[in-house]
Amino acid sequence: DTAVSQTPKYLVTQMGNDKSIKCEQNLGHDTMYWYKQDSKKFLKIMFSYNNKELIINETVPNRFSPKSPDKAHLNLHINSLELGDSAVYFCASSRGTVATYEQYFGPGTRLTVT
């Protein structure tokens, strides 16, 4: 059983389009995250939700909007895609917001904007 799953795995789209990435975890965790990994492998947090409530919102363009319909799901919608949005997006989850809790990562979604 996949603990943290993301769909799609690959996403190729043109500038200006709107796209969504879905994430689901079956670990019973309360906290979920979105990370962006750029072409140099640098990994940076974008958002974090705890029990469907937004708790971390880094400096991310308003074009990015996360939505958590329930504790097990955290989706990422991106409007008006730009070339610079090309990256690998990782979803992760943890038991809670305590700093020592391990984060479990999904396999990533490679977004290519042309």
Added chain:
Amino acid sequence: AQSVTQLGSHVSVSEGALVLLRCNYSSSVPPYLFWYVQYPNQGLQLLLKYTSAATLVKGINGFEAEFKKSETSFHLTKPSAHMSDAAEYFCAVTGSNFGNEKLTFGTGTRLTIIP
């Protein structure tokens, strides 16, 4: 605020040789430190973590790391490299911040194993 610096974006070692990946941290609060591994085309997986208990931390796949406060370091080691250790390794730091904890990652070190 917290940050980590990983020295060496690429490290190559021979199979059977010692693996040493360097990580130095900066933190305004007592840090919690992590090493994650990323195999090609996969997500990150936790190798080990330091959470203010024992300073020498043992992880999966024979890896270990030692927290040295005086040197602000948390270097990752493995006595004998295996071909399957080839991957990208990330050091990360966080600290107790009243429920707003977030992981800050280093820039990663790509480990190559030479047969």
